[in-house]
Amino acid sequence: MKIIYSDEHRNHFAQGEVYGGELVTPFERPSRIEYIMRELRARKLTDISPPDVLDMAAVARVHAPDFIEFLETAWRDWTAAGYRGEIIATVFPVPGMRKKPAKFIDGRVGYYAHSVETAITAGTWDAARSSAAVALSAQKIVANGARSAFALCRPPGHHAHRNLYGGYCFLNNAAIAAQAFRDAGAKKVAILDVDFHHGNGTQDIFYERSDVLFLSLHGEPEEAYPHFLGYADEKGAGAGEGFNVNYPLPRGTPFGPWAEALEDACGRISKFGAEALVVSLGVDTYKHDPISFFGLDSRDFAAYGARIAKLKLPALFVMEGGYAIDAIGVNTVNVLTGFLGGA
């Protein structure tokens, strides 16, 4: 399996995440990727290349121009305002207020954010672009005929809406890749999101489309981030009605019921007739993840990798979350080797 990776992810390393009312070292940190790289090499998955130069036109296929401009210019405007910390949103256009574009950076930040834990730093835009480049380069490998590829993306992407960042995500790598499959000729693309958290950004981007089927297994939003999307009754709208499938699962869900939901999702993907599959691969379903609440063991990741292989679809794995640092490598690589063994 070809793997695409870029060192530039290190440009995004926020010093602080607002968590439990404190500023803590972010759970989403560069060492996550180092641990995955180490495990890939240990398990002889060493066909690792850097990405091609990013095609911004491909990014603009799923993100709004004003949102892209915001990400490009936010740090400049923030430092010009004299602030000494990293960019953290502080006021939001929630219901009862108006979504009006502000001029001052505080208002601009709140306009384009849905969450607070995610700080933007001097290097964030570079890292976000490199992450999208990783996804697109890996997508191209699959579009050109490979059975699979692994985009070792960081920062992750699935919480990024068309025009919102948050949840550690800025550009939606999986959505950008899915769109690239469509633009390369695939008539139907499925996105299977197995990260512990609902892929609200990906859902948002494809919610009114029937050409991209989105399925997400995740902690039920009453109990889990992002709280305000991810319910089972979100089934798509307009032409997209029926092409969005959420599997919200309760606190403590072990592999059994999780795998049943996956089985249902795989059935739908087959029935849909997808020509390509994008897997939003978060491994925070792991039982010891510090900010999640499912009960998967490391071996379960290999088992579901094998199940995904049985779909017999060209598959692009796009890295999303996973915060149990000591296990992130094993769990991630288990999915890939499970897939390769089951193919």
Add this chain to the structure above:
Amino acid sequence: MKIIYSDEHRNHFAQGEVYGGELVTPFERPSRIEYIMRELRARKLTDISPPDVLDMAAVARVHAPDFIEFLETAWRDWTAAGYRGEIIATVFPVPGMRKKPAKFIDGRVGYYAHSVETAITAGTWDAARSSAAVALSAQKIVANGARSAFALCRPPGHHAHRNLYGGYCFLNNAAIAAQAFRDAGAKKVAILDVDFHHGNGTQDIFYERSDVLFLSLHGEPEEAYPHFLGYADEKGAGAGEGFNVNYPLPRGTPFGPWAEALEDACGRISKFGAEALVVSLGVDTYKHDPISFFGLDSRDFAAYGARIAKLKLPALFVMEGGYAIDAIGVNTVNVLTGFLGGA
């Protein structure tokens, strides 16, 4: 002038405010009130009493029951979740997401907040209730025939919506007092908000009503908090159409144009035929306020106090913002003495 004050404001002293990407000592801090108390005594405004016991029914006239329950139970749920810091909201139901009530405390907090700078602590609910009690007790004095009274409220209130907290505000003291005037028999009540920031919460509460005229002079929302309300085209809705008046003013506005806006507001209050006036008194219009951008001098506060007196209305002054600690006493008392001298 009778003044109502409660020591219990000290129960709310958040250790941290998210500002410029850092956790700083909150600008809205207990010492603000100590400085005002000192100046009141120095200027012989010493008719200071504690509030009566809070009538929660009066609070429930302007705030939603579920919001009140949230404020009552938030700290219990937060500490039960094992968090070590104060309550800071981290994810919001912005457009693109759904305003669905969550069960887990993180989701509950985001559901009832519009801002991040405002931490809830163990003592916040006690302090917020004492602040509402201060407003209601001072209101009663005016309703019973006094020319004026000063409610030395803390925490402030004007950013609190019917079902949202933020901007240092939890219960909307001015709105609660205005409603109490109505319930005591006043047919029409005007609320004049002279705080630097738009009184978005007060606007929200009375937006569809014609019996309470709301007028706010403030930094234009493109440039100033709360960014997503406070535009001139927000004129009320339904029965309230025409009974909401915003005066957004640009960066650097000195007293001249500010006083012109006040003159227009006073004209509207007179024409409206208000039987009682509530003044949301923030003194962050001061030229050295650390988080605001108008240019008023200390003497200007006395001048506008005198102008308000010329309305010849029973007047309740309710303390809101003001963060230039060394001047907050002088500026606040200047409004009151200006009023008393102009009456």
